[in-house]
Amino acid sequence: EEVAKLLDLKAQLGDEPTPKTVLKTPKGTRDYSPKQMAIREGVFKVIVDCFKRHGAETIDTPVFELKETLTGKYGEDSKLIYDLQDQGGELLSLRYDLTVPFARYVAMNKIAKIKRYHIAKVYRRDNPAMTRGRYREFYQCDFDIAGQYDPMIPDAECIKIVYEILDNLKLGNFVIKVNHRLILDGLFEVCGVPKDKFRTVCSSVDKLDKTFWEDVRGEMIDDKGLDPISADKIGEYVQLNGSSELVEKLLKDEQLVQSKAAKEGLEGMKLLIQYCDIFGVKDRVRFDMSLARGLDYYTGVIYEAVLEGAELVKSNSKSKEQIGVGSVAGGGRYDGLVGMFAAKGKKVPCVGVSIGIERLFSIMEAKMERGNQEVRTVETEVLVASAQPNMLEERLRLCKELWDAGIKAEISYKANPKMLDQYQYAEKAVIPFLAVIGEQS
Amino acid sequence: EEVAKLLDLKAQLGDEPTPKTVLKTPKGTRDYSPKQMAIREGVFKVIVDCFKRHGAETIDTPVFELKETLTGKYGEDSKLIYDLQDQGGELLSLRYDLTVPFARYVAMNKIAKIKRYHIAKVYRRDNPAMTRGRYREFYQCDFDIAGQYDPMIPDAECIKIVYEILDNLKLGNFVIKVNHRLILDGLFEVCGVPKDKFRTVCSSVDKLDKTFWEDVRGEMIDDKGLDPISADKIGEYVQLNGSSELVEKLLKDEQLVQSKAAKEGLEGMKLLIQYCDIFGVKDRVRFDMSLARGLDYYTGVIYEAVLEGAELVKSNSKSKEQIGVGSVAGGGRYDGLVGMFAAKGKKVPCVGVSIGIERLFSIMEAKMERGNQEVRTVETEVLVASAQPNMLEERLRLCKELWDAGIKAEISYKANPKMLDQYQYAEKAVIPFLAVIGEQS
Numbered sequence A, B: 001e002e003v004a005k006l007l008d009l010k011a012q013l014g015d016e017p018t019p020k021t022v023l024k025t026p027k028g029t030r031d032y033s034p035k036q037m038a039i040r041e042g043v044f045k046v047i048v049d050c051f052k053r054h055g056a057e058t059i060d061t062p063v064f065e066l067k068e069t070l071t072g073k074y075g076e077d078s079k080l081i082y083d084l085q086d087q088g089g090e091l092l093s094l095r096y097d098l099t100v101p102f103a104r105y106v107a108m109n110k111i112a113k114i115k116r117y118h119i120a121k122v123y124r125r126d127n128p129a130m131t132r133g134r135y136r137e138f139y140q141c142d143f144d145i146a147g148q149y150d151p152m153i154p155d156a157e158c159i160k161i162v163y164e165i166l167d168n169l170k171l172g173n174f175v176i177k178v179n180h181r182l183i184l185d186g187l188f189e190v191c192g193v194p195k196d197k198f199r200t201v202c203s204s205v206d207k208l209d210k211t212f213w214e215d216v217r218g219e220m221i222d223d224k225g226l227d228p229i230s231a232d233k234i235g236e237y238v239q240l241n242g243s244s245e246l247v248e249k250l251l252k253d254e255q256l257v258q259s260k261a262a263k264e265g266l267e268g269m270k271l272l273i274q275y276c277d278i279f280g281v282k283d284r285v286r287f288d289m290s291l292a293r294g295l296d297y298y299t300g301v302i303y304e305a306v307l308e309g310a311e312l313v314k315s316n317s318k319s320k321e322q323i324g325v326g327s328v329a330g331g332g333r334y335d336g337l338v339g340m341f342a343a344k345g346k347k348v349p350c351v352g353v354s355i356g357i358e359r360l361f362s363i364m365e366a367k368m369e370r371g372n373q374e375v376r377t378v379e380t381e382v383l384v385a386s387a388q389p390n391m392l393e394e395r396l397r398l399c400k401e402l403w404d405a406g407i408k409a410e411i412s413y414k415a416n417p418k419m420l421d422q423y424q425y426a427e428k429a430v431i432p433f434l435a436v437i438g439e440q441s
Helices: A002-013 A034-053 A077-079 A097-107 A153-169 A181-190 A195-209 A213-223 A229-236 A245-249 A261-278 A337-341 A357-370 A394-402 A419-428 B001-015 B033-051 B077-078 B098-108 B151-170 B180-191 B195-209 B212-222 B228-238 B244-251 B260-278 B338-343 B357-370 B393-406 B421-430
Strands: A065-068 A093-096 A115-121 A137-146 A174-180 A285-286 A301-307 A327-333 A350-355 A382-386 A410-413 A433-436 B062-068 B092-094 B114-121 B138-146 B174-180 B285-288 B302-307 B326-335 B350-355 B381-384 B409-411 B433-437
Touching: A002 A195, A034 A115, A034 A137, A034 A153, A034 B077, A065 A097, A077 A195, A077 A433, A077 B174, A093 A433, A097 A337, A097 A350, A097 A433, A137 A153, A137 A394, A153 A174, A153 A261, A153 A350, A153 B077, A174 A181, A174 A261, A174 B260, A181 A229, A181 A261, A195 A213, A195 A229, A195 B285, A245 A261, A245 B326, A261 A285, A261 A301, A261 B393, A301 B302, A327 B285, A350 A382, A382 A394, A394 A410, A394 A433, A394 B151, A394 B260, A419 A433, A419 B062, B033 B114, B033 B138, B033 B151, B033 B326, B033 B357, B077 B195, B098 B114, B098 B138, B098 B260, B098 B338, B098 B350, B138 B357, B151 B174, B151 B260, B151 B302, B151 B326, B151 B350, B174 B180, B180 B195, B180 B228, B180 B260, B195 B212, B195 B228, B212 B228, B244 B260, B260 B285, B260 B326, B381 B393, B381 B421, B421 B433
Parallel strands: A174 A285, A382 A410, A382 A433, B174 B285, B381 B409, B381 B433
Antiparallel strands: A065 A093, A115 A137, A137 A350, A174 A301, A301 A327, A327 A350, B062 B092, B114 B138, B138 B350, B174 B302, B302 B326, B326 B350
16 A cells, blocks of 8 residues: 555656646557548548448558568568567567558458558557658558459459549549569569569569659669669669550560460459459559559559559659658558468468558648648537627527437537627537527517 | 768668567557457447437547646546657657547637537546456546536436437446546545545546445555545445435435535436436436546546446455446546646636447447458448450459449459459459459450
């Protein structure tokens, strides 16, 4: 009980008006004001409506996972994971994305097929660039299809979904870049990259949307020890982009199709573009051989949607600040991830896409401000007011009637509010009706 | 670059089919399945509709705060806070409730008045009792009114809100217990409790809904060193409960009203019950002098809603397992909390209520299962099917038409699915329409 007393005293001390603490949110995070929440809810509605239109269920998982669940899934990015302090008990980490928790969920519940969306915050100890919508705490909106299906049908639906969402949000032109991990693998193979360098070369190639080829080439040779001849051969391929005609051309490239992987990837790409054509989204899809995506777990198609006009000017700076800010959605196929969790390594093929919602919020917010658009933060329909004193009881009574009838109503919390104040509040909150109570004279 | 190479190799090793990790969520947490999510969204809708009906805006804050923001706010419960590991940078903790982040938000943004709701997860390293809806990660649904207003008007609206939500969820009878910190303070004063023991005695009193008076009395005397005469005097009061007639009786209690605090509290209680009567909720409100609530920051009215039939049998066990499981909502007035953060200690009076949603989920889930009620987890309106082979393209094309028209549609991801499989899927997912494509023979 001595301890309890001391704790109690300590708690009391804490309540004294001691020197104030710093008033801020943690680095890389922010609060959402009511106005920002109204915008956020609008964007969420477009996204959720789309996911539901495509028949998806939703799930939720805890904000933290066992540390070991996240280990070995993110390659070089693992250093960005937030760990919880060891306070006795399990070692925990905040989730880094929603994909690994999803794979853990599928394996743990022995699910053979599921189409689900998941909207939740994820955490990365990255260098924040908040004006450009890059935070340490940010939302991901993921749609994934798990199950053994015929090639490219679910993959094409993911692209259709990205298309619908970006189209509905009316953010201007966009392009959905696609590539295939097997094409990249085959490409590296025929260019003479040693197999143990595939991944690291892949992550160099991935920088091509932000830096010039010369810098990427330099990194491959100087930092990663790649043969300059290999690097130059890679350069010839990864600067190509196009559509079905490029796929056709590459399928006739005798050097490339020597690789079984490349051939399989190219045939997949052909089918994917064909389905995209049926879905009416082919015009927005660009087969881009430089698209690589950093994460380890992709095994097939990969995609990334970029808003035009929001793309960065290429620079030769290697600054981390600039990575991925033009990208508003990304994803791909990851057939091996569930197997990493499942008993006996049973594989469940998956493909999915993640909408980069923070970037979309930032753009919508800027758009609203430019357009001077008024955003309503409350939905109140009636303000119950009075111009006379001593009407509190009558106002409360009428408000109760309205609430009980399902009508959104408010009153001033003053016993005798001024009429002008009530008017002004109704105007500011854009409340359409005013119910004024008064006695007949 | 040597480090990069090693990291890379390490990442590759992580991908090998090494011994499987334990497949579980962290202690005290759970996943939500699609069915649970459907129930959860139904409950959220009732709650959010109510908050909006009362004119509330919504905000959001980060899942973690600077550690110092949470320090000295929770008394003995501070030991339940999750800290993040010091990975260089700020010291962070997961939020313990939504009230302290709200006060930080109000102070930081120099807000004079706001009526907001906030629905988000909070974290407590408590002993989980998951079958009874007690988790380490759980949702709170908070509604708070901040601002300088006339007495008891916002306080009564909070009670009305709890009433509407519990009434709309149709969970059976409930009672909303109310008390006032000033009444407790006055009571302790006239019973001769030394001022520095108010809080610790308060937390003993708070256990009266779970244990017998004899045990509470014993704890006060033996553990907290209270004079037995004081304890017995307290006992006479804290076992009282009632409504306006009890308030009237106590206002005539000469011993009690010697205390200025008690008198002020009782007069507030009288007004509160009067407003509750106008709001038509008086029958459910019980003035209960044993209600104390553990948290440090309350300064006025406190409340707690309890489902009848869900209340626990009293036991003389002090087991932590049994705390608060019958309670489904709670809150109170905390006029000093914002001032702890604000420059120059500027106070912003606040009152609010928190809906204990996990408990409500558990009850709803059990109810659904008992009633064998089917919960739809998708909203699909049309399954586009075919009984003939080689109809993939036609199915994709029709599905596109439906999606573009805003109709929720699905297809099988097989190139040539069996008709029976398609029927069965539609039946299982309760999809009302089947669009069957076939060639005329």
